[in-house]
Amino acid sequence: AQYLFGQGSTFESHFLDATQLIPEALCALGATNLVSKQDSTESMAHFELSHEIMxxxxxxxxxxVGGLDELVDDANMRWNQAFVEVVYLERKRACIWDGKEYDSTRDYALDRIIVHMLRGNMLxxxxxxxxxxxxxxxxxxxxxWEEGTKKHVRDCEAVVSxxxxxxSKARLDPSALMGxxxxxxxSVLREEEKKGDSDARPWSPYEAGxxxxxTAFSLTEMGLWKQAISHFEVSSEMLL
Structure with a gap:
């Protein structure tokens, strides 16, 4: 392009024509709209974008069909991997997953970090x-006790799926993982039962049951009957 400009060719005039045609084409497609305003001293024109069409x-x-799906999927995977690296590895190093002080960042990670790992293909x-x-x-x-377990069961089932x-590419045993x-x-529930009420969370046999x-229902769906029966028995003891 610089060579053509230097040679005094018609490239520059064609380029200017193209810059005028582009907004006209966008207007014809309905992606933009030319809006003119005039007051007592001057007139102004500007383009408004149609956000719905964009x-x-x-x-x-x-x-x-659009052809960018693989690029978007790759970007999504890499972004989630980067997010996990920052949040998860930092938490792991500091060992504060079960810290007593309130931390909104930790609460979000406890709730959603597995989802980000799945999106990042970090099985x-x-x-x-x-x-x-x-x-x-x-x-x-x-x-x-109950809601936290539900979240864990949900994530376990998602990872197993x-x-x-x-x-074989995953190189993980789904049954062993869930078990x-x-x-x-x-183990955590039994430890907390021994402690009884604490500042962090009052003990509730009903919720624990x-x-x-x-977990018993989830193990049943997985076909891990022996472990499922064990969990059902503990549940019955706590609920009765």
């Missing part, structure tokens, strides 16, 4: 964290 076009580009890291006793305790203390989807993750829940019920 959004629709963005959705189109992100679809398989091994997710499996390891689901079996981390301090992470499990942090969840139960932050969200309650992803592992099954990837098959050990739920063993951690049982419902928590064991959640």
């Amino acid at each position: 959004l629709e076009y963005g959705d189109y580009l992100c679809s398989e 091994k890291e997710a499996a390891a964290l689901l079996k981390d006793e301090r992470f499990v305790r942090g969840r139960l203390l932050s969200f309650g 992803k592992v099954k989807e990837q098959g 050990r993750a739920y063993e951690r829940i049982a 419902l928590a064991f019920q959640e």
Whole structure:
């Protein structure tokens, strides 16, 4: 382009024509709208974007037809990996998953970090964290015995589903993953039962019984009958 400009060619005039045609084409498509305003001293014109059409076009580009779906998926995976690296590794190093002081960042991580790991295709890291006793305790203390268990069960089932989807490539045993993750829940609940009421979370046999019920149903769906029966028995003892 610089060479053509230097040679005094018609490139510059064609370029100017193109810059005028582009907004006209966008107006014809309805993506922009030329708005003119005039007062007593001067007249002004500017383009307004149609956000709805731009959004629709963005959705189109992100679809398989638009051709950018792989790029978007890759960007999404990398962003989630970066997020996890910053949040998870920092927490792991500091060992404060079950800290007593209020921390909104930690609460978000306890709730959603596994989801980000799944989006980042970090199955091994997710499996390891689901079996981390301090992470499990942090969840139960932050969200309650029953609600914290529900979150853990939800994430375990999501990771197991992803592992099954990837098959041998994931290099993880879904049954062992779920069994050990739920063993951690049982272990934490039994420890907290011995402690009784604490500043962090009052002990509730009823909630704990419902928590064991959640893991028992999940184990049943997985076909881990022996462990499921054990969890059902503990649940019955606490609820009766």
